[in-house]
Amino acid sequence: MRFTLLDRVTAIDPGKSITAIKTLTLSEEYLADHFPRFPVMPGVLMLESMTQAAAWTIRLGEDFAHAIVVLRSAKNVKYGDFVEPGKVLTVTAEVLSQDETTTKVKATGTVGGRTSLTARLTLERYNLADRVAHGDALDARVRTEMRKLWAVLHPAGRGAGAVRPLVYGAAVGGASSPLPGAAYRQGAIDPSGDVAPLAGR
Amino acid sequence: MPSRDEIFEKVKTALVDALGVDDDEVTSNATMVGDLGAESIDFLDIVFRLEKSFGIKIPRGELFPEDVLSSTEFVTNGKVNAAGMAALKARMPFYDLTKFEQNPSVQNFPNMLTVEDMVRYVQSKVGG
Amino acid sequence: MRWFWIDRFDEFVRGRHAVAVKNVSLAEEHLHDHFPGAALMPNSLIVEGMAQTAGLLVADAIDYNRRVVLAKVAAAEFHFDAVPGDTLRFKAEILDLKPAGSLTKVSSTVDDRLQGEAELFFAHLEPGEGVPKLFEPDELLKWLDQMHIYDIGRDESGQPLQRPDW
Numbered sequence: 001m002r003f004t005l006l007d008r009v010t011a012i013d014p015g016k017s018i019t020a021i022k023t024l025t026l027s028e029e030y031l032a033d034h035f036p037r038f039p040v041m042p043g044v045l046m047l048e049s050m051t052q053a054a055a056w057t058i059r060l061g062e063d064f065a066h067a068i069v070v071l072r073s074a075k076n077v078k079y080g081d082f083v084e085p086g087k088v089l090t091v092t093a094e095v096l097s098q099d100e101t102t103t104k105v106k107a108t109g110t111v112g113g114r115t116s117l118t119a120r121l122t123l124e125r126y127n128l129a130d131r132v133a134h135g136d137a138l139d140a141r142v143r144t145e146m147r148k149l150w151a152v153l154h155p156a157g158r159g160a161g162a163v164r165p166l167v168y169g170a171a172v173g174g175a176s177s178p179l180p181g182a183a184y185r186q187g188a189i190d191p192s193g194d195v196a197p198l199a200g201r
Numbered sequence: 202m203p204s205r206d207e208i209f210e211k212v213k214t215a216l217v218d219a220l221g222v223d224d225d226e227v228t229s230n231a232t233m234v235g236d237l238g239a240e241s242i243d244f245l246d247i248v249f250r251l252e253k254s255f256g257i258k259i260p261r262g263e264l265f266p267e268d269v270l271s272s273t274e275f276v277t278n279g280k281v282n283a284a285g286m287a288a289l290k291a292r293m294p295f296y297d298l299t300k301f302e303q304n305p306s307v308q309n310f311p312n313m314l315t316v317e318d319m320v321r322y323v324q325s326k327v328g329g
Numbered sequence: 330m331r332w333f334w335i336d337r338f339d340e341f342v343r344g345r346h347a348v349a350v351k352n353v354s355l356a357e358e359h360l361h362d363h364f365p366g367a368a369l370m371p372n373s374l375i376v377e378g379m380a381q382t383a384g385l386l387v388a389d390a391i392d393y394n395r396r397v398v399l400a401k402v403a404a405a406e407f408h409f410d411a412v413p414g415d416t417l418r419f420k421a422e423i424l425d426l427k428p429a430g431s432l433t434k435v436s437s438t439v440d441d442r443l444q445g446e447a448e449l450f451f452a453h454l455e456p457g458e459g460v461p462k463l464f465e466p467d468e469l470l471k472w473l474d475q476m477h478i479y480d481i482g483r484d485e486s487g488q489p490l491q492r493p494d495w
Contacts, residue, residue: 001330003359003371033332035463042332043399044380048373068364070410071372076221077402078240082460118238119402120221128367138367145365219403242400242430246450249425249432261429 001029005049006056006091009154015061017094020053020153026085041083046091046117047074050107054093054123056150058103061095064146066125067139072102073122081116083109089116101125208255208323212316215250219243229317239311247319257326264322266292270307281305295321330359334378335419337475341482343490344390346422349382349476355413370411372445376402379435379447383421385476387431387451389490390423393469395453396460400430405447407437415439429453466495 011019024031024041031039048071055069083089093107102124109117128135128142203211213227220237233239239247248259262268266289269275275285286305289298301313335349353360353370360368380399388397411417421435430452437445454460464472470493473479482490 001358003362030330030332036468037462037464038460042377043402044373044377047376047402048371051371051373068367068369070369071407073404073406074376074402075404076219077405078242079398079400080240141366142364221403242450242452245427245430245452246401246403246432248427253425261427 003048004149004153005045005052006153009053009056010090012057012060012154014057015095015098016057017092018053018057019090019092020049020056022049022089022091024083024085024087024089031085039085041089043077043079043117046079046083046089046109047071047077047119049089049091050093050105050109050117050119051121051123053091054095054103054105054107054121056153057093057095058098058123058125059146059150064143067127067142067146069123069125071121072124075120077117077119079117081111081114083111083116087111093121096120202328205320205324208327209316209320211254212251212319212323215247215254216316216319219246219250227316229315229320231316232312233314233316233319234311237316241311251319251323255323255327257323259326263292264319265311270310276307279307281307281310293322295325297321330357332377333381333472333475334374335381335476337477338382338385338481339418341386341389341478341490343482343484344386344423344426345485346420347382347386349378349419349421351378351417351419353411353413353415353417360413368413370415370417372405372407372410375407375411375417375437375445376405376447376449378417379405379419379421379437379445380449382419383423383433383435383449384451385473385478386421386423387426387433387453389478389482390426390431391428391453393493395428395455396463397431397451397453398460399449400452401450403432403448403450405445407445408443409439411437411439411444417444424448470495 005022006020007023009018009020026039030042034040034042051071058069089109089111091107091109093105096104096106102122105121105123107119107121108115128138213224216222216227216237217224220239220243222237226237231237244265248264251257252259269285269288269292270281275281275288281289286302296314296318301309335351338347338349340346340348355368359371363369363371384397384399416439418438419435421433424432424434430450433449433451435447435449436443479490479492484490
């Protein structure tokens with residue numbers, strides 16, 4: 001399967017916080033194994049959803065300066081509820097502090113308004129250019145792919161030039177709302193990113 | 202026999218490890234659930250760590266009286282009744298139950314436990 | 330993607346410790362997204378390999394009488410990223426075990442270099458504690474057979490484990 005453990009980003013304050021959703025469907029193959037009689041989202045994939053959400057706000061906060069953003073440590077990842085097929089997991093990550101290479105994050109996951117997991121994570125960001133030969137070319141490729149994926153994950157970015165870097169405010173027609181995804185659903189923003197009511201067109 | 206401060210430091214370490222909180226969050230008055238975010242699963246983790254750290258055995262129900270709180274004999278309409286309160290006091294002299302007595306709703310019990318209650322519990326076990 | 334994050338057990342001593350291995354291969358689809366052209370084994374999935382190693386050790390220790398689920402990652406830390414061609418070796422030990430739960434410690438190494446460490450806490454749930462049956466007996470046994478537990482497993486006294494007759 002693809003390794004995109006988020007379906008849509010619904011709010012972002014680049015470099016600071018992010019909210020995203022992951023819908024769980026029985027068409028995901030691993031649910032046949034986890035577990036055969038009780039398909040539920042594996043806890044470590046919830047951890048991955050939180051990690052990916054945190055990575056996006058980190059990438060957006062520095063305009064994709066680092067190609068690689070990975071989980072370096074996790075503390076107290078607690079699972080409360082099971083996430084079953086048909087449910088939507090909403091993950092929120094909030095940056096607590098950041099230094100030159102690492103970012104500390106507090107993350108939560110909710111299902112139907114109930115907290116189903118909480119965690120404190122540390123992510124590391126780096127460029128392959130600093131570690132391997134020809135790393136700069138690899139970094140460039142990863143960055144390009146990440147920008148494309150970001151445009152898919154974030155509705156305000158769809159159709160607005162897939163690999164164009166998104167600039168907040170500009171992308172939502174100068175509005176300062178940190179919730180372009182939510183605004184889009186309410187009809188305030190069309191998929192191109194222009195401000196225009198969808199109704200009446 | 203360890204001093205109260207030595208016990209507090211080891212309890213603090215157990216809570217930092219089990220709950221992922223920072224050192225300075227673990228104060229005597231901090232409540233386990235409200236301030237430190239402990240959930241039911243964490244209490245068993247805390248039991249493991251206290252047992253190891255102090256070389257004690259903590260039988261089920263001693264730190265957290267789930268049997269009393271779920272007994273029809275001791276609970277009436279979701280509140281711990283007089284017999285239940287007497288049972289809790291007899292079983293858990295190390296807890297300060299004065300606040301709980303004002304509103305002895307079963308779901309309030311975990312909310313009133315503090316770090317100091319944990320320290321007093323350990324003191325009762327190690328004879329400090 | 331299927332949900333098998335260890336390939337087999339190399340050591341399995343009932344109630345004590347277990348060693349399992351996991352090869353990282355570019356044939357695994359997720360590595361092409363994480364990251365495109367620069368495959369790194371996601372550490373979240375390494376936690377799962379650790380959890381499968383430790384979880385089966387725990388479930389065997391309580392004779393599969395309760396449903397063992399990962400309830401908490403108390404701490405996990407990773408020192409470098411594993412790449413295709415690496416063999417991860419997970420070593421799990423039971424730190425403490427009670428009827429209701431267990432605390433385990435697991436390390437991950439690549440060529441004897443410490444790649445990661447984790448403390449994993451499992452809840453052991455009984456029927457009626459909100460979790461239906463996870464496996465039919467034969468589904469579970471198929472996995473245990475695939476993991477070679479009854480080929481290499483030993484009890485505390487060194488005797489081979491008896492393959493259950495479910």
